[in-house]
Amino acid sequence: MKEKDLNELIEGSNEEQIAEKKLKILEAAIKVFSEKGFEGSRTSEIAKEAEVAEGTIFKYFKTKKDLLSGLLIPLSIKFLRPLIMKSAEDILKKDKENATEEILKELFLDRLSLIKKNMPLIKTVLVEAIYHDELLEPIKEQVVPQVLQLLDSYVDSHKQNGDFNDYNTRLISRTMMSLLMGYIVLSSVFPEFFSLNEDEKEIESIVDIFLNGVKNKGEQI
Amino acid sequence: MKEKDLNELIEGSNEEQIAEKKLKILEAAIKVFSEKGFEGSRTSEIAKEAEVAEGTIFKYFKTKKDLLSGLLIPLSIKFLRPLIMKSAEDILKKDKENATEEILKELFLDRLSLIKKNMPLIKTVLVEAIYHDELLEPIKEQVVPQVLQLLDSYVDSHKQNGDFNDYNTRLISRTMMSLLMGYIVLSSVFPEFFSLNEDEKEIESIVDIFLNGVKNKGEQI
Amino acid sequence: MKEKDLNELIEGSNEEQIAEKKLKILEAAIKVFSEKGFEGSRTSEIAKEAEVAEGTIFKYFKTKKDLLSGLLIPLSIKFLRPLIMKSAEDILKKDKENATEEILKELFLDRLSLIKKNMPLIKTVLVEAIYHDELLEPIKEQVVPQVLQLLDSYVDSHKQNGDFNDYNTRLISRTMMSLLMGYIVLSSVFPEFFSLNEDEKEIESIVDIFLNGVKNKGEQI
Amino acid sequence: MKEKDLNELIEGSNEEQIAEKKLKILEAAIKVFSEKGFEGSRTSEIAKEAEVAEGTIFKYFKTKKDLLSGLLIPLSIKFLRPLIMKSAEDILKKDKENATEEILKELFLDRLSLIKKNMPLIKTVLVEAIYHDELLEPIKEQVVPQVLQLLDSYVDSHKQNGDFNDYNTRLISRTMMSLLMGYIVLSSVFPEFFSLNEDEKEIESIVDIFLNGVKNKGEQI
DNA sequence: TATGAATGAGTCTTCATTCAT
DNA sequence: CATGAATGAAGACTCATTCAT
Structure with a gap:
């Protein structure tokens, strides 16, 4: 709830709003990438960090690389x-x-x-x-x-x-x-x-x- | 030969002396690591760059990680x-x-x-x-x-x-x-x-x- | 409605009657299977072809294999x-x-x-x-x-x-x-x-x- | 030995000669593909059938698909x-x-x-x-x-x-x-x-x- | 010593299947 | 009933590492 409101506030529009789960995955990616580097990171670890299934990552990002660009x-x-x-x-x-x-x-x-x-x-x-x-x-x-x-x-x-x-x-x-x-x-x-x-x-x-x-x-x- | 002498000269001691091939491998590693990052580099590419067989790398460095420390x-x-x-x-x-x-x-x-x-x-x-x-x-x-x-x-x-x-x-x-x-x-x-x-x-x-x-x-x- | 009547007519009995949607799914399956083979077909593609949600397929057929038997x-x-x-x-x-x-x-x-x-x-x-x-x-x-x-x-x-x-x-x-x-x-x-x-x-x-x-x-x- | 001779005999030349292991993999692929179909076959099963490691398959064939073309x-x-x-x-x-x-x-x-x-x-x-x-x-x-x-x-x-x-x-x-x-x-x-x-x-x-x-x-x- | 073919653990990615809505 | 987001088991493929030669 709070997260959502905050998000809307920052964005100021629904258009740019990033799905809650997508955001969680990106935050997990930032954390893991910053600790291990992109190539040294495992999608399995990002998934665990984001508290989603590994497959879910690929619903939002076609490839691991897209996570980085994201x-x-x-x-x-x-x-x-x-x-x-x-x-x-x-x-x-x-x-x-x-x-x-x-x-x-x-x-x-x-x-x-x-x-x-x-x-x-x-x-x-x-x-x-x-x-x-x-x-x-x-x-x-x-x-x-x-x-x-x-x-x-x-x-x-x-x-x-x-x-x-x-x-x-x-x-x-x-x-x-x-x-x-x-x-x-x-x-x-x-x-x-x-x-x-x-x-x-x-x-x-x-x-x-x-x-x-x-x-x-x-x-x- | 020449390389070796030079090497000895620089080092000033046999102890620290680095085998010719070991040096070549390290130089190749520097090149490849600097272009792709450590995790993004392949020992196969380093071997090719160093003009040695892949197995040779592991004669001088127990693991890929040791290459980095090297x-x-x-x-x-x-x-x-x-x-x-x-x-x-x-x-x-x-x-x-x-x-x-x-x-x-x-x-x-x-x-x-x-x-x-x-x-x-x-x-x-x-x-x-x-x-x-x-x-x-x-x-x-x-x-x-x-x-x-x-x-x-x-x-x-x-x-x-x-x-x-x-x-x-x-x-x-x-x-x-x-x-x-x-x-x-x-x-x-x-x-x-x-x-x-x-x-x-x-x-x-x-x-x-x-x-x-x-x-x-x-x-x- | 019309479809259903026709269906009943063909079947001659309610017992064998196939639900409208089930029929659509089977037709989609025939199309996709015939183009890609059973193992090469994706339930997602069959769902799209049948214009139903992917989950709906599994309401009518317990597994993908059942689709084939169907x-x-x-x-x-x-x-x-x-x-x-x-x-x-x-x-x-x-x-x-x-x-x-x-x-x-x-x-x-x-x-x-x-x-x-x-x-x-x-x-x-x-x-x-x-x-x-x-x-x-x-x-x-x-x-x-x-x-x-x-x-x-x-x-x-x-x-x-x-x-x-x-x-x-x-x-x-x-x-x-x-x-x-x-x-x-x-x-x-x-x-x-x-x-x-x-x-x-x-x-x-x-x-x-x-x-x-x-x-x-x-x-x- | 015998296998090799036979191979050479058939080929009549070294040029076309197929590596022993490559042949073994192809034969295993024929067996497994014919039993399960291409999409239904697992590279792991082909490897076991060929008595090689799974990775070996990909030394000879870049992809599973190449096995089929092979x-x-x-x-x-x-x-x-x-x-x-x-x-x-x-x-x-x-x-x-x-x-x-x-x-x-x-x-x-x-x-x-x-x-x-x-x-x-x-x-x-x-x-x-x-x-x-x-x-x-x-x-x-x-x-x-x-x-x-x-x-x-x-x-x-x-x-x-x-x-x-x-x-x-x-x-x-x-x-x-x-x-x-x-x-x-x-x-x-x-x-x-x-x-x-x-x-x-x-x-x-x-x-x-x-x-x-x-x-x-x-x-x- | 040097090789490179072979290995197999580990990776990213897919996809049938589930389930809360 | 219908949905589709989420799941996670399983697959193709990679690559550091080993070892017979």
Whole structure:
């Protein structure tokens, strides 16, 4: 019941609504794929995880491969949509009132929690995209442009009002992505080496370096 | 013969010496694993690539999984060793003579070419480490510490001579790694979005931002 | 309604009455079985062909196998009954009035059209009888005796009035069956080799050879 | 050893030689297919029958379907080749010395024993050809023309020397095939109805009717 | 030592059959 | 009665691994 309502709420229409069981199977697939990889996963395990019979999977997805491609839909629903909808407004609005540091920190923290919340899904799709070109295409056509549109426009507006130096816009956007991705990957894969503080402090430091660099300017006076 | 001698030379000891055929198999494994992933690879294909019979693989490696673990040895030979040997001296030596920008650019470019040259190996080991904890361990014990020792000492010396601000050393090292990794990953996976210039110029920009940040200080007025 | 009445009329009793839907399913089964063979047929396809839900099939037939056995009933209704009813009287009646050639031609043509009209049903039952003994039994008990009774009695009467040589009756009946079956099978499976003329002319030739043989008696001189 | 020699003998060359194990699998397939039909057969059963592992089947035949197509080769080797080689000479040679009755009887008996010896193979290929067009094609292109060439030429020569009436050659050939096929099918499927005598006597009767017809001519005098 | 034919456990996938609605 | 979603047993096929040569 609750699940259904939630689903409708997110979707806003019955058209796109995904059958309850189909959703359960996809969620199980995300879990298992993210733990074992696509080729290392067994449809039998996905079925058990989804609490359906193995045959049921193939009622909804013609092949195991289709299960993987099917993850692209939840990816855009669960990750991409909130990414765009919330940010477009929020960031630009607050932008004028607060200091750049604050805005960036909030932006990074927000993205961080969004990514962490959808980690298994994102991880699976990205890793498998390495080996399955069909997955990479939609990412190139949907995900990356969406993210870049957001970042680029943010960067551009700051270049225009003189906050940012006149670097290539895309270079700045890429730097932001690198810093966030790098932090996430390194601190989660090698926490003993790279998890220095709680997320908030870390993000603050990252933003600081991003804005001011590591070079000591003070002594030049 | 020649191969063997070379091998011995590199190794410096007979103990670690890898049989000619074993090496060929490992190289084939790197190629195939990097293209299809570990689970997606077939020992038959590796055998064909290595120009040996399928059975021969199992003379050198008890199981397919052992092939993967076996990659850790070439990883340290082909990637790690040059990483340390060359850099430790060179960089620190030149450090005093040249400007920080130059040194960093050279360091980044050097690492970049080293990584690119060993991409299939690195890619395979890192991706598979996600799913096979046995792989992650040696990386945590060998690779990361080696890399960090190099970076940290570099960063520390610059903090001491006042070139770098007083950020946490590891934070700076992580930032360097993030920027380089981010560049490599993004520009190779999504070249149409992130390959802005040839490597040298890109690295220059990255170093510039790393040192000075993107914020316009107004001091230029 | 109309269908039901007709059905009752044909059957002459309620006992044997076949439900409308059951009939539709059986007809669909005949079609699909005759195209793909029993094992090669899918209950899902039969259901679609019969325009019922897949589950409905199993309301009328406990198993798929029962569907095949169920075909024996239409076989006797659609093929056997007309075979006997019409022929028994007609042929023997006309027998005295017309030349043997004419009678045989008519008989063969009649059987030919009856077989052709029920080809899918006959083909299915006969082919599957090869692999399912349960099907062969009713054929041995019902179909063959019926056909033989008709043929044998025809042959016997001709032997008695001196038209036919004194071959074993069953041998003559078998020859008639062989000639008709052979023509049907060969000309339908390999039309490019064996379809020489329209059916009527073919049957005429067959009857001619059946009666006179291929040997040149020299009497024509 | 013996098997191998025999094989070589039959083939006459190493080129066409079929691997011992491949032959064993094909023979098992013939047996199982002829008992259960193609779709009703299990590769596991064929493997057990052939005394090989299930996987071995797929080393020699990519798919189960290929096993069926593979039967066409033994068909031509075991059935077709002897059919042609022996007959072409033998029959035409003896033809001049003996009475037509004798020749035909011998021919029919010879074909009969050849067919009976290869019954499972012939049965399988013919029955499955109904549902698999790929099988029918080679039969139309190889088998039927070969058989017809033999029969037609026999018939033609008898028409020319005045032994046979001037029926269409193909009609006579078809009649011969119908009579033989009809006898084989009817007497083996329904022996209780159609197995009147031992084969030799049966064939004699069939030849007699084929040549002279069933009509009583004597009384016309 | 190296081979590659053979193995058979394990996989994805199908499909007859069931059963809650 | 009729439905069709769900089931899960069973099938074709794959592939790491073995072993006689």
